[in-house]
Amino acid sequence: MKPTLLRKTIAEAVERDLGPVSQWSTVSEGEESQVFGIRLGDEDLILRINNVADDFQKDAFCQKHFATSELPIPEVLSIGAVGPFSYCVSRRAAGVTLQDLPTAALPDVIGSVAGVLRTIAQSPLHETRGYGRFDARGNAEHSSWRDFLASISLGQHYDWKSVETSVGGPWLERHLSLFMDFVPQCPEFRCLVHGDFGSNNVLTDGVSITGVIDWSEALFGDPLYDVANIFFWRPWLACMEAQARYFLECEPQAMGDPVVLRCYQLRIGLQQIHEAAKAGSEEDLRWAMARCEALAADLPV
Incomplete structure (x- = not known):
């Protein structure tokens, strides 16, 4: 807390x-x-x-x-x-967060938001190493992007046993197993990924992006993961829905492989479920579980 x-x-x-x-x-x-x-x-x-x-x-x-x-x-x-x-x-960066921006003003800045995502992905990674979430010296612990993705199922990273009562053991086993089935299909990239992009961590003056803040979840890996975060949260926040629509209508190529995009969303959802269950946030937990169920239903069997 x-x-x-x-x-x-x-x-x-x-x-x-x-x-x-x-x-x-x-x-x-x-x-x-x-x-x-x-x-x-x-x-x-x-x-x-x-x-x-x-x-x-x-x-x-x-x-x-x-x-x-x-x-x-x-x-x-x-x-x-x-x-x-x-x-x-x-x-202090000027402006307000995308989450606090009036819905009617979002279309004026969404193109700039997508441009910042491209800039993040193109950032040079000198003096850094590894994949996945990195520390304050630029060091990440995983040897590959797939290794980071798969860590969601490992006890040393996520204490799933402690949340089985809240989530349900069979539910967890089914969705973790489904996710792991698709990890081998995910590409190996090593780019900068913000990890929590698109709502209260992006500031705008209504015309351009004035600040990207809170890099605590930043990763080295596939930049599609940031796009997946936007799509995962689109039913929850108007600013995420506006960004998702922009990609669908204006930059569909940025959405990559649809199976990989959904796979990443499922992992984001599983992490959210773990965090919500640990925190005792019942409303957030049930929403994330329902979101993961919808994503899982659209993945090929």
Whole structure:
């Protein structure tokens, strides 16, 4: 669970390290962090508080290695401690998230969103290694993309035994087995993948993309995985539905092999099921299970 610290406690730590904070404002929060807008000196910045510093350090790595004018990633200025928790101060990108953008305004920016996805996939991967989710030094533990995909079924990565009661053992066995049947068909690519792209991690001023944030789930692998994330969540969020329609109507070639696209969506769904069951989020769990059932029904037998 994300921290729920009082603003006074946070302010004491930040001002101890960085000086007086003249303004505070409320900002849309993520699932893992408390988030505030602050003003230090003459600059508007973003302040996040998380349980650990690892994700902040990974953001800093991604900004240093992958940020360009076509891929705006806010610079991390400071990482520090708030008692047992960690804080991060970064530059503030202009605009709002795609998730907060009015539905009527989405068509004006969706083409730019797709362009940023292409830029992410084309990022040079110097000084990195491995496949799958990587750490704050650019190191990922898997020896191949398929190895990462298959890790969803392994106990050392996902404690499925602990969620069998919530999900159902037969349901899990059936859907994990179906997914594993299609892993050999998935191609081996090693590109940058954001891993959680398309809703509250993409900022826009209504015309262009002004920031891509929260790189905690970033991977090395097949860029189609980011497209699959959009398609998996399309029934849940209007901004994801708008992006999915854009690909269907304007860039169908970006959707790749339809079987692989569905396979990736199924893996994303299985991971969501594991996270929701562990967190006790019943509504999210049931939605993700129903979504996986729909995806599984459309995979060839």
